[in-house]
Amino acid sequence: MSVLRLAIPSPLRRYFDYLPPPGLAAADLARLAPGIRLRVPFGRREVTGYLLEVRGDSDAPEGSLKPALELLDDQSLLSPELFDLCEWAAAYYHHPPGEVFQAAFPRRLREGKAPLPAGERAYRLTTRGRGLAPDALARSPRQAQAVALLRGAAAVAATALKDAGVNSSVLRSLRDKDLVQECHLDAPPTPPTARPGLAPNREQAAAIAAVQAAAGAFSCHLLEGVTGSGKTEVYLQLIADCIGRGQAALVLIPEIGLTPQTVARFESRFDTTIAVLHSGLSDAQRYQAWEHARTGRAPIVIGTRSAVFTPLQNLGLVIVDEEHDSSFKQQDGFRYSARDVAIKRAQLNDCPVLLGSATPSLESIHNAELGRYAHHPLTQRAGGSELPTIRVLDVRKQALQAGLSDALIAQLEATLGAGKQALLFLNRRGYAPTLQCHDCGWVAQCTACDARLTVHRRRRALRCHHCGAGHPLTQRCPHCHSNQLLTAGLGTEQSDDFLRARFPHFRVHRVDSDSMSGRDAMQSLVDDINRGEPCILLGTQMLTKGHHFPGVSLVAVIDADAMLFSADFRGEERMAQLLTQVAGRAGRAGTRGEVLLQTHYPDHPAVVALLAHDYAAHARRLLAQRRERGLPPVGQMLVLRTDCPDAAWGEQFLAQLRRAAERRLPAGVHLIGPLPSPMPRRAGRFRSQLLVGAPARPQAQAAAGVLVEAAQGLPVKHSLNWSIDIDPQDIF
Ligand code: ADP
Ligand code: ZN
Ligand code: ZN
Numbered sequence: 001m002s003v004l005r006l007a008i009p010s011p012l013r014r015y016f017d018y019l020p021p022p023g024l025a026a027a028d029l030a031r032l033a034p035g036i037r038l039r040v041p042f043g044r045r046e047v048t049g050y051l052l053e054v055r056g057d058s059d060a061p062e063g064s065l066k067p068a069l070e071l072l073d074d075q076s077l078l079s080p081e082l083f084d085l086c087e088w089a090a091a092y093y094h095h096p097p098g099e100v101f102q103a104a105f106p107r108r109l110r111e112g113k114a115p116l117p118a119g120e121r122a123y124r125l126t127t128r129g130r131g132l133a134p135d136a137l138a139r140s141p142r143q144a145q146a147v148a149l150l151r152g153a154a155a156v157a158a159t160a161l162k163d164a165g166v167n168s169s170v171l172r173s174l175r176d177k178d179l180v181q182e183c184h185l186d187a188p189p190t191p192p193t194a195r196p197g198l199a200p201n202r203e204q205a206a207a208i209a210a211v212q213a214a215a216g217a218f219s220c221h222l223l224e225g226v227t228g229s230g231k232t233e234v235y236l237q238l239i240a241d242c243i244g245r246g247q248a249a250l251v252l253i254p255e256i257g258l259t260p261q262t263v264a265r266f267e268s269r270f271d272t273t274i275a276v277l278h279s280g281l282s283d284a285q286r287y288q289a290w291e292h293a294r295t296g297r298a299p300i301v302i303g304t305r306s307a308v309f310t311p312l313q314n315l316g317l318v319i320v321d322e323e324h325d326s327s328f329k330q331q332d333g334f335r336y337s338a339r340d341v342a343i344k345r346a347q348l349n350d351c352p353v354l355l356g357s358a359t360p361s362l363e364s365i366h367n368a369e370l371g372r373y374a375h376h377p378l379t380q381r382a383g384g385s386e387l388p389t390i391r392v393l394d395v396r397k398q399a400l401q402a403g404l405s406d407a408l409i410a411q412l413e414a415t416l417g418a419g420k421q422a423l424l425f426l427n428r429r430g431y432a433p434t435l436q437c438h439d440c441g442w443v444a445q446c447t448a449c450d451a452r453l454t455v456h457r458r459r460r461a462l463r464c465h466h467c468g469a470g471h472p473l474t475q476r477c478p479h480c481h482s483n484q485l486l487t488a489g490l491g492t493e494q495s496d497d498f499l500r501a502r503f504p505h506f507r508v509h510r511v512d513s514d515s516m517s518g519r520d521a522m523q524s525l526v527d528d529i530n531r532g533e534p535c536i537l538l539g540t541q542m543l544t545k546g547h548h549f550p551g552v553s554l555v556a557v558i559d560a561d562a563m564l565f566s567a568d569f570r571g572e573e574r575m576a577q578l579l580t581q582v583a584g585r586a587g588r589a590g591t592r593g594e595v596l597l598q599t600h601y602p603d604h605p606a607v608v609a610l611l612a613h614d615y616a617a618h619a620r621r622l623l624a625q626r627r628e629r630g631l632p633p634v635g636q637m638l639v640l641r642t643d644c645p646d647a648a649w650g651e652q653f654l655a656q657l658r659r660a661a662e663r664r665l666p667a668g669v670h671l672i673g674p675l676p677s678p679m680p681r682r683a684g685r686f687r688s689q690l691l692v693g694a695p696a697r698p699q700a701q702a703a704a705g706v707l708v709e710a711a712q713g714l715p716v717k718h719s720l721n722w723s724i725d726i727d728p729q730d731i732f
Helices: 026-031 080-092 097-103 141-151 158-163 168-176 202-213 231-244 260-269 283-295 305-309 338-348 362-369 406-417 492-502 519-529 571-583 605-611 615-629 647-664 697-713
Strands: 003-007 016-018 037-042 045-055 120-125 180-185 219-225 248-252 274-277 300-303 315-321 352-357 373-378 389-394 421-425 434-437 454-456 461-463 470-472 485-488 507-511 535-539 552-557 594-599 636-644 670-682 685-694 721-726
Touching: 003 037, 003 097, 016 037, 016 045, 045 097, 080 097, 080 305, 080 338, 120 141, 120 158, 141 168, 141 180, 168 180, 202 219, 202 231, 202 373, 219 231, 219 362, 231 248, 231 260, 231 315, 231 352, 248 305, 248 338, 260 274, 260 300, 260 519, 274 283, 300 305, 305 338, 315 338, 338 352, 362 373, 362 615, 389 605, 406 421, 406 535, 406 552, 406 594, 492 507, 492 535, 507 519, 552 571, 571 594, 571 605, 571 615, 594 605, 605 615, 636 647, 636 697, 647 670, 647 685, 647 697, 685 697, 697 721
Parallel strands: 219 352, 219 373, 248 300, 248 315, 274 300, 315 352, 389 594, 421 535, 421 552, 507 535, 552 594
Antiparallel strands: 003 016, 003 045, 037 045, 120 180, 434 485, 454 461, 461 470, 636 685, 636 721, 670 685
16 A cells, blocks of 8 residues: 655644545656645645655554545655755754645645746647648648647747747647647756956955865855955855856845845846845745746845745755844744754755854854854955944933933034934834833833833824734823823934934934835835935844945944843843944945944943954853853753743643653753743733753754653643744743
């Protein structure tokens, strides 16, 4: 008996067995490739499943197996390596395999539709047409001429037939007689070419040579280059080399780094199709980019997180830009790290992977220190610009206006007066994070989350930044009816108001997710700013990546302290990364930039490190601390989470899980919890977590297996969700 083992999109962490579709010959069965899609019955629905393997037997009782309904592909649309990658990711992240396979397909194909033919429309003879006697069409000379033309080739493009004088009515007649059929030519893509790059400096040349020399085998490289040191130039030259060898390159970029400016830089270097994949595409656009990559028409793919699963022909190089960026980790559903999947992908494809960053993650620094990654530092800014000077503005006891000290205001005045641009960073949108009653102490809270509501004055609203709930901005305290409502804390709207009033002759551009909707908004703003008029840019993280503002000479961090007291063990690492990236926006062209940092803690190590332009040394100190505490990346971690409508259920479930699994866990694994999550209630659901620490990856993986198995065996209250997060990013 032959059985098809399939991955089915469902919350169950297992594969499903089916009988072959009726009428499938045994010879065809043997040829079914892993990764092909099938339509199958599942519960009361019909779904698209993905073939894992054809087996001789099943664990399920024989009579219980249902037949698959239909084969959807003749050949797998995924290469064997990409198939293996999906299988690996499902196992490593302990995620339902059907949902992982789904991540590799665009919606059209997930829905079980046929791939759209790519390439040029063409015609070919049918079997009947090929077998036609030479004089069979003697009475229709134009049809005979067309058949003669088609006999000379496997297929002829519609345009070529037209040029040869074959009109569409002739083709229609031949089609009606089943002698000719329409098809599509997969035109060989024109060989891609690259325009010459810049002459690399010594450090760039060393990095390029090392990665080039590693072509054809797996190796991992860390390109640790200060902001503006020419990392992108290194990528471009390696991609040129890769496509020149006839191979394809995959480039991953954080969501906010993938700007039209970035794409334009790649497009102007290469004379070939580049497939760009990001979350802002329509289904049709996404499908087309995916097909271009899969068929080899686009030898370069640039995309955000999910692009790591794009099929490519003959992958020869993987690049992860800003590899430290937390947007590479998916935070819900299939919780994978695109950076780590990219590394696995390079391994399965026998090619090098290059991780680039001015502020590498401690994970990557650790791997470089262990010699698992080759380390290529770029210590100088390229192209003659200098690193900015950095100064701390100690704001203790200083008067602040909308968060700005007199010294900062004076510096802004000088910058604008000199015809230059200034960029102010404040990572909190809205007007103020708190609304409070002066008379009774009432504070505006979200009714669905354990969180305060943010005041948005422009929209006269109170908004929850966690669940999105919105309420009208009240004028009176709902508790004591006083009208003495005060705001506390600072958001971009407030600084924006102040700056407009203080600098009425200059434009103030506020850049946050409230003011920028749609990709075009950002692009037109960038174009506007890059005309060079003196102005103030005020914004959140949105400003810190991917955009190149040559006219900006002053960068100021309004509230560096906001990042200092994170409870997460990665807090300091994140702060050092963010500050370094923000500072890196200054003085990227010609004139030397200046960075000002407002803080109450001028002696904080992250601040001191920034002053010394020494992220590298600071990160290594943080790594030593992690080592002492057995925290990632030295020790391993995973977390089981629950969310449900009742506060007690989640903790009960996790406590049961702990009891069920505890004795079977490998040595050295320890559990913490169950505990309420950092924000225990969000969008009306109560959240709890069980933290798992392990000395190394094998124990962490074994523990994950035990816990998932135990969780699947526990009775689950309806409406309780549980999930496992391997290598979690945010835990405390
Ligand atoms: P990064 O990606 O590290 O931020 P970029 O690749 O954007 O740096 O380079 C910063 C600037 O330096 C760009 O304007 C780039 O054109 C220029 N540049 C990079 N490499 C060189 C080089 N070898 N010679 C001259 N200019 C360079
Ligand atoms: Zn009140
Ligand atoms: Zn809320």
